[in-house]
Amino acid sequence: MVSCAILKWRVDSPAPSVDAVLSDKSAQMTPKELEESLKEDIEKAYDPREQAVDVLYALQRQHGHLSDEAMREASRLLGMTPLELDELATFYDFLYREPVGKYVIHVCDSVVCWMHGHQSVMDYIAERLGVGLGGTTPDGMFTLLPTCCLGYCDRAPAMLINGRVYGELTGEKIDRILQELREEEPPLALDR
Amino acid sequence: MPKLIIDDREIEVPEGTRVIEAAEHLGIMIPRFCYHPALGAAGACRVCAVKVIEGPVKGIQMSCMMEARDGMVVSTTDEEAMEFRRFVIELLMLNHPHDCPVCDEGGHCLLQDETVSGGHAHRRTSMKKRTYRDQDLGPFIRHEMNRCIHCYRCSRFYQDFAGGLDYGPLRLGDRTYFGRFTEGRLESPFAGNLIDVCPTGTLTDKPSRYSIRRWHGERGPSLCISCSLGCSTVANAYLRDLVRIEANYNESVNGFFICDRGRFGFYYAKHPERPRRARVDVSEAPTPEALREAAKRLARIAATHGPGAVACIGSTRSSLETMGALVRLCETSGWRKPVFFSDPAMQRKVRTAVSRIDKRLHVSLREIEKADFILAVGADPLNEAPMLALAMRQASRNEAAVAVIDSRPVVLPLDFERLAVARHDVEACLNVIMREAVSDEDLKIAIEKLPGGADGAASRAADFYTGIRNAGEGLPPEVRVRALKIAAQLKAAHRPIIVCGVDAVCETTPALAADHASILSGLKERAGIFYILPGANAFGAALLSSPIGEGASSFFEEIEKGEVKALVVVECDPLGQFPDRRRIEKALGNLELLVVLDYLPSETVKQAHIFVPTNTHYESGGCFVNQEGRAQFTPPVYAGGEPNRQETGGAHPPRVFRSHIPGGGPEPAWKLLAPLGAAPRGEAPELRGNLRSILDGLHPAFEQLADSPIPPVGERPSTYYARFLAEGALHVGSLAPQDCGALAFASSDAGEKAPGVGKDDERLEIILTEWTFGSEELSSYSPYILQAEAEKEPCACMQTEDASRLGISDGDLVALRSAGGGGLTVRIRVVENMARGCIILPRHGRLAWQDLEPSPVQASVERVKK
Amino acid sequence: MHPQVLLQNFKGNRSASIDEYRANGGYEALTRALLERTPAEVEQMVLAAGLRGRGGAGFPAGKKWSLIPEGAAHPRFVVVNADEMEPGTYKDRMVIHVDPHLIIEGVILTSYAVSAEKAYIFIRPSYESSALILERELEVARREGLLGQNILGSEFSLDIVVHRSAGRYICGEATALLNALMGKRPNPKQPPPYATEKGLWNLPTVVGNVETTACVAPIVRNAITGGSGEPAFTKLYCVSGKVKRPGCYELPMGTPLREIIEEAAGGLPEGSELKAVLPGGVSTRYMTPDLYDTPMDFDSLAKIGHRLGTGAIIVFDQHTCMVAATLNIIQFFARESCGWCTPCREGLPYIRDILTQIESGEGKDEMIPKLRRMSEHLWRTYCAFSPGAVSPLESLLTYFEDEVREHIRMKRCPFRK
Known part of the structure; x- marks a missing residue:
């Protein structure tokens, strides 16, 4: 007899509605709206530097990646030099200084997913998309990258695409996901 | 004060001393990369590991991160500590290229030293080495990222110590890269120190690339004379070519660092056009002959028009010896007292x-x-x-x-x-x-x-x-x-x-x-x-100048009046460095005789009837008194002469024996001055003993200089951070107060009145000022300084409100015209953070600021139509 | 069924709402603490309960709070570390998803205890869903007067913001996290000064783990209402790897490893035999089957030279190549090293290369002492990252040296067909 609660967290069905999603908002805003909203956030922060990563995120969503121009824009908004921001942008995993596809597929390659065959997931996606690790599909839809443990080890192997995690991947499931992403804007960032 | 034992030797150090510093007091140089006395500890390189036998935390510890504590027992030679240090070196060498033969750091490379001293001689891995793409960091610094060992000294100096925000660490882990957002010149004027701070050849001196090994050259302590602070430097010369300046440690002045103007501004000493031969009228002549001719003509003018018809102009860049000799020359010959400043007010x-x-x-x-x-x-x-x-x-x-x-x-x-x-x-x-x-x-x-409360200062x-009480009333x-x-x-x-x-x-x-x-x-x-x-030896010049308060401009007036017929200009360039150029030109033209002694290829030199070349302080040494009154002797570093590179076009030195140094004609100005005078000629005294004899009786302050030791000529640094000049330095200090000193507390009424700038008045006061690069006389001869500031067009600054009132916008080209008819054309930068009612104009080599009258001067501003 | 404290409001596929949280006594601790108890008393309650930090180091939480010097400057900050990136660990996500208000109440109580004016929840990018849930529930709490000015009519005011990180393992290190929050490069910073004195913007700052923070409200409620349970002494164990039911289980602190794996996680799949376990994420040492009955708590593990870490149990079976597993782990660390100090920056890629050679059949016998030497020296780094990184390596060499040697002898990985 199992004498404890067996808990397993899944959000297969839509989780409680989430009203404000910065991610999608900033991509939809006009540059002017975005600038105003970022300025407001910077104003609210204890120190502008606190918002550095947030601003970089927002501009990345707006521009697709952090181009030199986007970096200069961030520098202007935050009053930090482009170099100071580049020190951060080049440090973090989820800030892209090079052009990426509309969807960035981060396949977890840490030890639990590794045990559950992350390599075959990676190979499968690479084959399906016809790109290697780090590559972007010619239509600009997908970029394939590795990432470290996503914290979904209970549902390994897992991958993360634009803020949403997909677990217990199989070839079939991957096909479905890629198909979905190609066809429609997915609902707000929820784990699947 | 904690007392601790390092390698069986006891030492007491001040509270807060780190173990690595305490060891240094004992002469034990614990290996280090990231630790630097000025930058402190970072704990990053891990090569300063020691074994703590007694102490708060025992075992292998980083000596830079640990404060010395009472009763601590530390071993630097412990096998475990040495093994760990060897391990760290091996790790650092995993990716370091074996390009020492072509690396400019080779021979004075900390990584080389520590690798050799750690005994790591065999590469034990077949791993591929990491490579990076280098950046162009401008004309001063060469970037070779493959050599980087990631000690973070550069970013800690550049960002934390110097406040620069355009260079730093990028990426992470073993991909960490030190560089800029985009290629380009490092913005900080202290960036050159990265060359000294970097313990490898990652950041090296670009102008002197591939031209010298440190042990090949003539190398000695020197002094920077590009401003009044008097920072200590180390000069390196090779084959008669002054190649590189490094910062020298001076614990009272510049510490470990110097600015880029001082580091890259010395090229005047080897300028291809540097005048190296004496000239009488239009033809070259040997120096003694030129001196004899000058003396003859000066004597004739003095005889004809009286000794008051001869005047001498010196400058604040001359050594105390030269200034003193000039004062003596005038004194013994009965000429007018020399001046060292441009105008009486200064x-x-x-x-x-x-x-x-x-x-x-x-x-x-x-x-x-x-x-x-x-x-x-x-x-x-x-x-x-x-x-x-x-x-x-x-x-x-x-x-x-x-x-x-x-x-x-x-x-x-x-x-x-x-x-x-x-x-x-x-x-x-x-x-x-x-x-x-x-x-x-x-x-x-x-x-x-x-002090001096008795003489009424108190009241x-x-x-x-x-x-x-109401001083603030007129202020916004x-x-x-x-x-x-x-x-x-x-x-x-x-x-x-x-x-x-x-x-x-x-x-x-x-x-x-x-x-x-x-x-x-x-x-x-x-x-x-x-x-x-204003100037490296302005302090000395002030001590030696007459209390009458004349400046060079006073002499030009006298020339106009016909009172002065002959002018001796010593290491000074009135045509290039003083305002009111047209007037000076005219005055010089009216002279019967213009004698110039200098080492710069200046405008004034070209105008001279008789020219005699002099030595720079790199060749002759000299004493300079910095702005706080610190007398610093700088020994000669090399014998001078035309650089082999210029003489042979870069080929190997010719294999012939010569008894003279090519282009080695110039002598120190002070030696050349005595023969110009009317006084009986004595034998030129030796430098070591001469200062006393030159300065004797000229000012009470100099009496202190008498027995001061001069550091041995050409001494080489014996430790990593040499300290010669600091020890040789001497504080001259207070000038006797009877001159013009003591507490003034003049009522502010005595001050200058505000120029009448009304709302509709389009006249603005011109304030002439310095720029780090491009305005200072000596460094302006450096092609590297010129290259560095080339991208920045010299411009004048104007306050936003003035600009909008006068209808001028940022980047406009304007004509400034003074009431006296002077003027120039300059680009305007509109700036918020400056005073209203004035224009800030740099004395920049690429601006014709000399066409304005001496300050205070006001000018009208008019936009130039393109 | 063991008593559930942190996960008591588990609602299947959705998060517990504020009403559901309240129905089980939620916010009672806060209401009464704010009105009836001083900050010092709250601090004392947590101290007395013996709550130890669940981020991995196990430092007593109440003690950490008390390190803020008397009369220290304001504003003060509380930072909740939800940058959970230790491979195998997902307990923070679980708590946030199950019961976000448990965290929120914990943050408010922590802030009250240390008189902080602002709190941050620092969250990793792959937990975007958690960030969204938190932001939504924070808004609910704000509407309910649980955040903002004069909370519940008391003198105490607080705002909590969610700060999204852009993803690096090192950000989970408290000092690196603070640097990250200040828009600096997230390099760790060795104390002194301690964060409690000079943390965020040089002001007093308390950094706490999500699970630790989640424990605060139950402890305070318990102390105020005189309840009898020992809420501080359950632990969230995340089980993953070769088990039938990978998941996050709330069990009494000190539950034996065997019970966690066999009973909670349903044991290993058919045909699998236990080979090794990482008891607390990849920065801990491999445990071998002979330690199967070890109680999983800080002290019992420390006694036998192991660490509880994050309590993330990763199970390996007999089909797993331990060299390859270790290589994977080292690869992770080599990629995530911040690059500040030499042994970590240069040593981990070096180890990675050697292990790659061994795994691909190019190993040599002399590599084993080399690896041993590395694993020893990599303890002497600037922060705890690298000592954690070499823990699996060191235990690989201790418990599975034969397997390593077999790779070298066979000139291939014996597990590869």
Whole structure:
């Protein structure tokens, strides 16, 4: 007899509605709206530097990646030099200084997913998309990258695409996901 | 004071000393990469590991991260510690290229030293080495990222120490890259120190690339004469070619660092056009002949028109020897007393400043770092004396409050409070701050402590403070609010320092600043005054100049009047460095004889009837007194001559024996001066003993110089951080107060009046000023300095409101015209952070600022149609 | 069924709402603490309960709070570390998803205890869903007067913001996290000064783990209402790897490893035999089957030279190549090293290369002492990252040296067909 609660967290069905999603908002805003909203956030922060990563995120969503121009824009908004921001942008995993596809597929390659065959997931996606690790599909839809443990080890192997995690991947499931992403804007960032 | 044992030897060190420093006191040099005395510990390289046998945390520890504690027992030779250090070196060498033969750091590379001393000689891995793409970091510094060992010294110096924000670490892990956002010149004027700070060949001196091994050259301690601070340097010469300047450690002046103007500004000494042969009229002549001819003609003019028809102009870049010899020459020949400053006002300002530095108020550059409040009055440190700005930054990092009262758009690598007021309001601001920061009670206490209270200074001071009760009335409200904030900071301070410039201030300001500093010194634990003077030896020049208060401009008037017929110009370029060029040109044209002695290929040299080449201080050495009165002897570094590279076009030195040095004609100016005079010629005394004989009786201050030791010529550094000049340095200090010193407390009425700038008046006051690069005389001959500032077009600054009133926008080309008919065309930068009613114009080599009359000068502004 | 404290409001596929949280006694601790108890008393309650930090180091939480010097400057900050990136660990996500208000109440109580004015929840990018849930529930709490000015009519005011990180393992290190929050490069910073004195913007700052923070409200409620349970002494164990039911289980602190794996996680799949276990994420040492009955708590593990870490149990079976597993782990660390100090920056890629050679059949016998030497020296680094990184390596060499040697002898990985 199992004498404890067996808990397993899944959000297969839509989780409680989430009203404000910065991610999608900033991509939809006009540059002017975005600038105003970022300025407001910077104003609210204890120190502008606190918002550095947030601003970089927002501009990345707006521009697709952090181009030199986007970096200069961030520098202007935050009053930090482009170099100071580049020190951060080049440090973090989820800030892209090079052009990426509309969807960035981060396949977890840490030890639990590794045990559950992350390599075959990676190979499968690479084959399906016809790109290697780090590559972007010619239509600009997908970029394939590795990432470290996503914290979904209970549902390994897992991958993360634009803020949403997909677990217990199989070839079939991957096909479905890629198909979905190609066809429609997915609902707000929820784990699947 | 903790007492500890390192390698079986006991040592007592001050509280807070780190173990790595304590070991150094014992002469034990624990390996280090990231630790640097000026930058502190980072704990990054892990190569300074030692074994702690007794102490709070035992075992292998980093000696840079650990403070020495009482009873600690440390071993640097413990097998485990040595094994760990070897391991770290091996790791660092995993990716380091074996390109030492073509690396400029080779031979003075810390990584080489530590690798050899650690015994790591065999590569044990077949791993591929990491490679990077290098960046073009501008004309000064060469980037070779593959050599980087990631000690973070560069970014810690550049960002933390120097406040630069355009170079730093990018990416992470073993991909960490030190560089810029995009390629381009490093913006900080202290960037050159990265060359010294980098323990490998990652950042090396670009101009001297592939031209010297440190042990090949003639290498010796020297001095920077590109501003009045007198930073210590090490000069390296090879095959008659001065190739590289490094910073030399001087614990009282520049510490470990120098600015880029000092590091890359020495090329005048090997300028291809440097005049190396004497000339009489249009034909070359041997130096003795030219001297004889000059002496003959000078004697004739003196005989015909009286000795008063001969005048001499020196400059503040000459050594004390040369200045002294010039004074003596004039004295013995009965000529007019020589001048060293461009105009009488400047001479008076510098003399006032010099007279006010006494034991109480004297502060060295290093002490600036320890101040907790700095008020810069009419000073633009980054442009006028760059290393001062770096020292102020260190104070600021230690939480000192910094404020600047100046008309110029002052930029500093630190946060500061700015009072951007017109030149004639600077004193009012200073008075408001002092009046507010010093209560009546404090004032009483301070006055009692004033030196010379007996001679009425006390009552003058009291009256003065009563008089400035309403000093702030004429000031704009926002300025007053800020002044009050600064006053509150000053009130709370324990170690305030007033920094005062003499260039862009009213004549009374230097004295006023010293007066206020005097009051503060009676109230605070320590208070000081720190002047910025015009030129490396302006202090010495002030001591040697006559109290009559003449300047070079006075002589030009005399020439116009026909009173002066012959002019001897010694290491000075009136045509290039003084305003009012047309008038000077005309005056020189009217002379019967112009004798010029110099080492620069200047305009004035070209005009000379008789020219005699002189030596730079790299070749002849000399004594220079910096702005705080510190006499520093700099020995000759090399014998001079035309660089082999120039003589042979870069080929191998010719394999022929010669008895002379090619292009080695020039001699030190002081040796050449005596033969010019009417006095019986003596044998030229040797340098070592000469200073006394030259300066004897010229000023009481020099008596101290008599027996001072001169460091041995050409000494090589025996340790990593050599300290020669610091020990050889001597503080000349206070000039006897009978001159013009003592507390002035002149009523501010004596100050200059505000030029009448009305709302509709289109005339603005022109304030001539310095730029870090491009305005200073010597460094302007450096192709690398020129290259560095080439991208920045010289421009004049104008306040936003003035600009909009006059309909001028940023980037406009304007014609400035003075009432006297002078003028020039210049591009305008519109700036918010500066005073209204004036235009800030750099004395830039690419601007014809000399076409204006001497300041104060006002000009109309008119936009030039394209 | 063991008592559930942190996960008591588990609602299947959705998060518990504020009403559901309240129905089980939620916000009672806060209401009463704010009105009836001083901050010092709250601090004392947590101290007395002996709550130890669940981020991995196990430092007593109440003690950490008390390190803020008397009369220290304001504003003060509380930072909740939800940058959970230790491979195998997902307990923070679980708590946030199950019961976001448990965290929110914990943050408010922590902030009250240390008189902080602002709190941050620092969250990793792959937990975007958690960030969204938190932001939504924070808004609910704000509407309910549980955040903002004069909370519940008391003198105490607080705002909580969610700060999204852009993803690096090192950000989970408290000092690196603070640097990250200040828009600096997230390099760790060795104390002194300690964060409690000079943390965020040089002001007093308390950094706490999500699970630790989640424990605060139950402890305070328990102390105020005089309840009898020992809420501080359950632990969230995340089980993953070769088990039938990978998941996050709330069990009494000190539950034996065997019970966690066999009973909670349903044991290993058919045909699998236990080979090794990482008890607390990849920065801990491999445990071998002979330690199967070890109680999983800080002290019991420390006694036998192991660490509880994050309590993330990763199970390996006999089909797993331990060299390859270790290589994977080292690869992770080599990629995530911040690059500050030499042994970590240069040593980990070096180890990675050697292990790659061994795994691909190019190994040599002399590599084993080399690896041993590395694993020893990599303890002497600037922060705890590298000592954690070499823990699996060191235990690989201790417990599975034969397997390593077999790779070298066979000139291939014996597990590869």
